Amino acid sequence: MNPLDWVIVGVLAVSVLLGILRGFVREALAVAGWVVGIVLALRYSVELGMRLPFDVPVPALRTGIGALAIIVASVFVGALAGWIVRRLLEAAKLSAADRALGALFGVTRAVLIVLAVVFFVSGTSAARQPLWRESALLPPLEAAVRFASPYLPESFARPAQR
Numbered sequence: 001m002n003p004l005d006w007v008i009v010g011v012l013a014v015s016v017l018l019g020i021l022r023g024f025v026r027e028a029l030a031v032a033g034w035v036v037g038i039v040l041a042l043r044y045s046v047e048l049g050m051r052l053p054f055d056v057p058v059p060a061l062r063t064g065i066g067a068l069a070i071i072v073a074s075v076f077v078g079a080l081a082g083w084i085v086r087r088l089l090e091a092a093k094l095s096a097a098d099r100a101l102g103a104l105f106g107v108t109r110a111v112l113i114v115l116a117v118v119f120f121v122s123g124t125s126a127a128r129q130p131l132w133r134e135s136a137l138l139p140p141l142e143a144a145v146r147f148a149s150p151y152l153p154e155s156f157a158r159p160a161q162r
Contacts, residue, residue, distance in 0.1 A: 005137045012110040019106025023098035025089060026082035027105045033078020037071035045070060119145045 001009075019027055049056070049066030056062040089098050118141045121127055132138060 001136050002131060002134050004131050004135045008114055008135075008137050008141075011114055012107065015110035015113070016103050016106035019102035019104070019109070020099050022082075022102055023086055023089070023095065024101030024105050025085045025098055026079075027102055027109075029078045029082035029085065030075070031078075033075045033081075034071070036078070037074030040074060041067035041070040114141060115145060115148075118142055 022030075045063050045067035047066070048070060049059070049062035049064075052062060052065060056065065086095075086098070089095050118138065121132070122142060122145060126132060
């Protein structure tokens with residue numbers, strides 16, 4: 001295994017550890033908070049930016065502040081909901097199952113992160129470097145990216161097919 005393989009193992013280990021420490025419910029609600037925040041920001045950031053209680057002369061900056069406020073609020077609500085549900089699970093003696101599912105969530109997150117990096121790097125000159133080519137873990141990951149590429153939107157599929 002080369003240094004790149006150890007980075008992949010490190011990403012996996014950190015993600016699994018975070019999943020165990022946080023638990024599945026907390027992790028899922030955190031992701032939901034981000035997704036809801038981004039969706040709401042895309043829809044309502046312009047309107048919120050126009051209603052700011054202070055003057056911002058640049059419209060794009062107003063919209064950005066509105067989007068940031070929406071995302072921060074949504075992430076906060078998701079974190080608060082996660083904290084409440086986590087306490088309920090602990091009271092019901094279900095925290096071990098929650099943490100085990102959190103570890104599974106961590107594995108899934110790590111694999112998706114590494115696959116995304118492989119997807120975007122595979123079309124660059126970095127993928128032709130000895131460090132990349134001599135990796136023991138990258139060939140199956142590259143095969144997974146090639147397998148998934150036909151199912152992605154055409155604009156996404158191009159970098160992995162170079």
